[in-house]
Structure formats: C-alpha cells, structure tokens
Amino acid sequence: xxxxxxxxxxxxxxxxxxxxxxxxxxxxxxxxxxxxxxxxxxxxxxxxxxxxxxxxxxxxxxxxxxxxxxxxxxxxxxxxxxxxxxxxxxxxxxxxxxxxxxxxxxxxxxxx
Amino acid sequence: xxxxxxxxxxxxxxxxxxxxxxxxxxxxxxxxxxxxxxxxxxxxxxxxxxxxxxxxxxxxxxxxxxxxxxxxxxxxxxxxxxxxxxxxxxxxxxxxxxxxxxxxxxxxxxxxxxxx
Numbered sequence: 001x002x003x004x005x006x007x008x009x010x011x012x013x014x015x016x017x018x019x020x021x022x023x024x025x026x027x028x029x030x031x032x033x034x035x036x037x038x039x040x041x042x043x044x045x046x047x048x049x050x051x052x053x054x055x056x057x058x059x060x061x062x063x064x065x066x067x068x069x070x071x072x073x074x075x076x077x078x079x080x081x082x083x084x085x086x087x088x089x090x091x092x093x094x095x096x097x098x099x100x101x102x103x104x105x106x107x108x109x110x111x112x
Numbered sequence: 113x114x115x116x117x118x119x120x121x122x123x124x125x126x127x128x129x130x131x132x133x134x135x136x137x138x139x140x141x142x143x144x145x146x147x148x149x150x151x152x153x154x155x156x157x158x159x160x161x162x163x164x165x166x167x168x169x170x171x172x173x174x175x176x177x178x179x180x181x182x183x184x185x186x187x188x189x190x191x192x193x194x195x196x197x198x199x200x201x202x203x204x205x206x207x208x209x210x211x212x213x214x215x216x217x218x219x220x221x222x223x224x225x226x227x228x
Contacts, residue, residue: 004155035218040220041220042201042218043156043201043218044218045215045216045218056215091155093155100158100161101216103148103155104155105153105154105155106153106155
C-alpha cells in the first residue's frame with residue numbers, strides 16, 4: 001500500500017506563472033489536507049477536502065490559491081500568478097475520516 | 113487563540129545521550145496530542161498520539177508524556193542516535209463536535225542535532 005504521493009517534488013516557477021501541485025492520498029483515504037511550511041516555520045493549515053467537497057478552507061489565501069479533490073484523480077493545489085512569497089514547502093496529508101493524518105513528502109516550490 | 117509552543121527551538125546532543133523536548137499548548141477543546149518527526153526535506157511522520165486520558169506513551173526509544181491539567185507534553189529520547197537528527201513537531205487537535213470538524217494546531221518544532 002503506497003503512502004501519500006506528491007508531485008512534483010520540486011517546482012520552479014517565474015513570478016506571474018501558475019503552479020499546480022498534486023497529491024494522491026493513500027488507498028482508501030477520502031480526506032485530504034494541504035499545509036504550507038515556510039523556512040524555519042511550522043506547518044500552517046491551508047485547506048481540508050473530501051471527495052469533490054471543500055470542508056474547510058480557512059487557511060487559504062483569499063486570492064490566487066484554489067484547491068480541488070475530484071471524484072477521480074489526485075487533489076490539486078493551484079497557485080495562480082505566483083509571487084516570491086509563495087516559495088515554500090507544500091505538504092499534503094490524507095486520512096480515512098478519523099483524525100490520523102499521513103503526510104506526503106512535500107513539494108518544494110521556488111519562485112524566481 | 114489556539115497556540116502550541118515548543119522548546120527549545122534547537123538542541124545539540126552527543127550520540128548516546130538522552131534528551132527531553134517540551135510542548136506547551138493552549139488549545140480548546142482538546143482532543144489529542146501528537147508528536148511528529150520530520151527529517152530534512154521530508155514530510156512529518158507520526159511518533160505518538162495521546163488522548164486526554166493517557167499520560168504516557170512509548171514508541172521504541174521515544175516516550176511522550178501528557179499533563180492535561182497543566183497543558184504540557186514532553187518527548188523523551190533515550191540513547192540518541194545520529195538518525196534522530198530531525199525536527200520534532202508537537203501537534204494538538206481540537207474537535208468541534210457541533211460542527212463535526214477538527215482543527216490541528218502545529219508547533220514550530222524543535223530542531224535536534226545528534227553529533228558523534
């Protein structure tokens with residue numbers, strides 16, 4: 001049973017471009033969580049999704065950021081018109097409905 | 113506001129020595145507390161999880177304690193190994209039964225370096 005998969009592991013974008021980060025949850029998990037980690041900072045919650053539904057997006061910036069978890073396929077975190085301040089590690093975690101979360105390896109986004 | 117404070121921020125110890133990391137929280141309503149280990153460049157991996165009624169839990173050389181009255185937890189590592197070098201993150205969960213949702217509050221972590 002593969003763990004949580006994230007790709008790409010590293011992503012470089014120029015300012016103004018779009019970044020798409022993918023997360024495939026563990027088999028049997030229907031809950032996905034996205035977190036952002038800035039250098040030397042703790043993880044910050046962004047959004048919690050179940051299949052086709054956003055449950056809690058209280059940690060998402062109001063503009064340029066969006067997330068989805070379609071019926072088929074991975075969850076996508078999309079950042080439009082990236083800026084240097086978006087450079088961070090983005091982690092996805094999945095769960096089966098309880099409060100246990102299993103983390104993926106993260107995507108490191110660098111905006112140049 | 114829910115907060116989790118960890119100390120020290122960083123710690124250097126010699127291989128084979130023991131150490132204790134601290135976590136203080138102001139999270140309400142409390143559901144559980146977890147310690148994660150995060151290796152550089154990797155995602156966090158769960159070490160222990162404790163609910164309100166548990167005051168100690170072990171996982172190999174890692175032992176976590178919880179004092180729900182003082183809202184403090186500690187992670188004790190015995191006979192440290194070089195591979196213990198990582199960030200250790202304390203995470204507290206609060207559950208809002210009415211809304212059917214829960215929230216995780218993360219500490220910033222303690223960066224442990226084990227040197228030969």
